Amino acid sequence: MDARDARWLGASLALAERGVGRTSPNPSVGCVIVANGRVVGRGWTQPGGRPHAEAVALAAAGDAARGATAYVTLEPCAHISTRGPACSDLLIAAGVARVVTSGIDPDPRTAGAGVARLRAAGIVVDVAAPALAAAAERVNPGFFTRHRHGRAHITLKLAVSLDGCIALADGTSRWITGAAARRHAHLERARCDLIIVGGGTLTADDPALDVRLDGLEDRAPQRAVLSATLEAIPAEARIGDARLLRDLSDLDADPRILAVLVEGGAGVATSLLTADRVDRLLIYRAPIIIGGRRGIGDLCLTDLGSAHGRWRLAAALTLGFDRVEEYDRVR
Structure with a gap:
């Protein structure tokens, strides 16, 4: 060659x-x-x-x-x-x-x-x-992850302030990042097979989880809610027809799902990171400090040494006043 x-x-x-x-x-x-x-x-x-x-x-x-x-x-x-x-x-x-x-x-x-x-x-x-x-x-990370490990490839997306918060203390979260970063996030939605949010995000935000980009509206992926406590997804919710997942076992067993984008909230993000099920981090960082609700909770780490060497910066991009960083899990 x-x-x-x-x-x-x-x-x-x-x-x-x-x-x-x-x-x-x-x-x-x-x-x-x-x-x-x-x-x-x-x-x-x-x-x-x-x-x-x-x-x-x-x-x-x-x-x-x-x-x-x-x-x-x-x-x-x-x-x-x-x-x-x-x-x-x-x-x-x-x-x-x-x-x-x-x-x-x-x-x-x-x-x-x-x-x-x-x-x-x-x-x-x-x-x-x-x-x-x-x-x-x-x-095609999902295709390779599915065939090598028998599961979907999971990207965790977080929109955070400089101090790592995803919302004000009262839960207000619209909008942490600017319009350019949000458009980029919609492009990421168009590239996956399934979007997941937690039950708390469903209740607090009633998200649509669609793709709002001109010409790509038909690229909206399947939607799911990951919750161990939610009895059912309310029919009046904007994603009332979404899948309800108690855990990731059903997802792992579905060969049609290759790439998954998880959009929060903090409980789902923490549980997936603790279980080491995140393959890629997509962090949208806004140049603001808000002192509000943290995007990630306790990961049960016993020492700082175990936190090092787990993530590798793959790409970084400035979007307006914001910055998006992409990290791959080192396995």
């Missing part, structure tokens, strides 16, 4: 981003087909998980795919589904000369079998270096 390969893989990753939040239980994959330095076909996984990115890109390329190079963000699948053929077979039939992929598919139905089938057909296959593989995994 060289710098040109990395650039084309980057283009395919950008395409994969277009399907995030709409393809479960499949990952969102991007594919670019290049012949003589020119793109002859491109595609990304379509809503519902089919057609796959390779199928879309090959259909666009037509005969121009013969002898070309296909850049794919995930190993082409090797299993045949009632919903469509295996992408490795499609690439072989199209006559591509080379396939460059960001990484191996963790789905045991493929897990290296796609690469092996392509190579057996005489196609050159290159797998990207770890840095590019990690970038591809960040597009």
Whole structure:
């Protein structure tokens, strides 16, 4: 692989981003087909998980795919589904000369079998270096977490003041952050399969948990309330049709749920952190000090040493006067 390969893989990753939040239980994959330095076909996984990115890109390329190079963000699948053929077979039939992929598919139905089938057909296959593989995994963290650990990937979102508060002492919380940060949070909603709030947040705020971004209104994910004490979700609540979860066992058992966004409140955040069920922290920090209600309670830590080394800063962005920081759990 060289710098040109990395650039084309980057283009395919950008395409994969277009399907995030709409393809479960499949990952969102991007594919670019290049012949003589020119793109002859491109595609990304379509809503519902089919057609796959390779199928879309090959259909666009037509005969121009013969002898070309296909850049794919995930190993082409090797299993045949009632919903469509295996992408490795499609690439072989199209006559591509080379396939460059960001990484191996963790789905045991493929897990290296796609690469092996392509190579057996005489196609050159290159797998990207770890840095590019990690970038591809960040597009579909839920897919990799589901197949590696048998559960959904959980992002905990907190909007806090500089002193770590999520509301005034009387519970007023609208708005801690400004409009730009709130729009970014709505984009995060559009990228997940399920949003969770706690029973306290449901009662206090009656949230809609929808996506209020022009053009993305239809991207609103499923909604759920996590509460061990709530008897039922009130029918008059704005999310009256949401799922009621007593714990995470039902969520873990549902293969259709890959990426989960937890939006509070403090009780749910504390319980998930204590149970070590948070894979990613998304902290929106406003430049205000309010001395109110804390966003996280007692985590039952016995010493400060055990708190170090657990989180790695993955990204940071300034949004108006606010700042969003993204942290990955180090496992």
